[in-house]
Amino acid sequence: MTQILQIITGCLGSAGFALLYNIRGKRFVFAALGGLLATLFYILFGLFMENEILNYFICAVLASLYAEIMARILKTPTTTFIITSLIPLIPGGSLYYTMTGAFSGDFEYFVSKGLYTLGLAGALAAGIIVVVSIVKIVVRKR
Amino acid sequence: MEKSLEIIMDISEQMLLSGAEISRIEESILRLGEALGAKRTDAFIITSNMEVSLHDENGVSYTQTRRVPNVGTDIEKLHRLNALIRKICYGTITHEEIEKELKKIKASRAYSFGIILLAYALIAGAFTLFFGGSILEAVCSAVISLVLALIVKGAELAALNKIFSKFFCSFASALLAFVCLKLGIVATVDHIIIGNIMLIIPGVGLTVAIRDLFVGDNLSGALRSIEVVLFAFAIAGGYFLAAGLMGGVAI
Structure with a gap:
């Protein structure tokens, strides 16, 4: 049940950002769908993968691939789908817990949460980079 | 050539304002330069500044610099600019039509x-x-x-x-x-x-x-x-x- 709620709210969150970034029409639908897919992958891999950072990396790769493919089908900049699809994966929660750790002076909690947040952000970044680099090579070869 | 440079600057400025990646903008400028008849095109873009030079076949070069404040994110604008650039590169559009289309894109509004x-x-x-x-x-x-x-x-x-x-x-x-x-x-x-x-x-x-x-x-x-x-x-x-x-x- 929690998982279904997460998939729905992840999709709604991406849809909200699609509105903020002025994405319209067919592209709006596929931007929101990107958020749904990213959350779905995250939950699916989470079922049998303990390592959340690795999970983030794989989801970022899949979401970026989705973005590149949709951008080519709909003939529009890739940014459209990358920034919206990855929204549910942005580590807002762990950033917040890092701040509470810093505020309450719990140094161990702060450092462990902070490194964890950095790890998640780094995994997202690495996922995007892998796809960008591969796409660049493939497109140049043609 | 001056007219072409003006058009290129206008388009790329709008792209930067709409939050496009730098590599996309520079690539577009190079393609536009070629499509609009420049012998050589040079572009240097950072998040707040643009410099573009076009060289014509007589060896005369034209340069413009623009300072671009307040970069935002407007994907709809980016999409329409992208379509316009594609049209220009296919060469199926006149200078007047480009300017008209650009004016329309500039006036396009975000959600209420x-x-x-x-x-x-x-x-x-x-x-x-x-x-x-x-x-x-x-x-x-x-x-x-x-x-x-x-x-x-x-x-x-x-x-x-x-x-x-x-x-x-x-x-x-x-x-x-x-x-x-x-x-x-x-x-x-x-x-x-x-x-x-x-x-x-x-x-x-x-x-x-x-x-x-x-x-x-x-x-x-x-x-x-x-x-x-x-x-x-x-x-x-x-x-x-x-x-x-x-x-x-x-x-």
Whole structure:
């Protein structure tokens, strides 16, 4: 049940950002769908993968691939789908817990949460980079 | 050739204003230069400045520089600019038509403020639920996000520094969440604040910065990364101030 709620709210969150970034029409639908897919992958891999950072990396790769493919089908900049699809994966929660750790002076909690947040952000970044680099090579070869 | 340069500058300025990656803009300029008859095209773009030179077949060169403030994100504009560039490169469009189309793109509007408010409420509410909050917390979060929308709008109108705008947003969302706690509406502030943090966290900035860095635009990537880090500090600062004022220890 929690998982279904997460998939729905992840999709709604991406849809909200699609509105903020002025994405319209067919592209709006596929931007929101990107958020749904990213959350779905995250939950699916989470079922049998303990390592959340690795999970983030794989989801970022899949979401970026989705973005590149949709951008080519709909003939529009890739940014459209990358920034919206990855929204549910942005580590807002762990950033917040890092701040509470810093505020309450719990140094161990702060450092462990902070490194964890950095790890998640780094995994997202690495996922995007892998796809960008591969796409660049493939497109140049043609 | 001067006319062509003017058109190229206008198009790329609009792209930069709409939040395109630097590599995309430079690539477009090179293609446009070729399509509009330049012998050689040079472009250097960073997040706030553009320099483009066109050389014609007689060896005369034309250069323009433009300072571009306030980069935002407007995907619809970017999409239409992209379509226009494609048309120009296929050579099926006259200079007059390009200018007319460009004028139309410049005048295109974003969603109305009502829809923006709705989007804020939707995002904050959805992510409060996403991170494990209750329906009641989601409602509080959605209401607080409306205040954030007003702050962002106000900051835009007052041409306030984006870092301050993030600081105030973070401060207001944490403060109002603590007020909800003190009034006894909710049992914890965590999920409400997280829902609102998702609104102000620089997720787009981060992804665009990374893409810039790894396709070879080190300078723009570095500038954007620094901005992301400053935003994160501003968000933490706003939260600290609010939590300090309300005497709340959140864990």
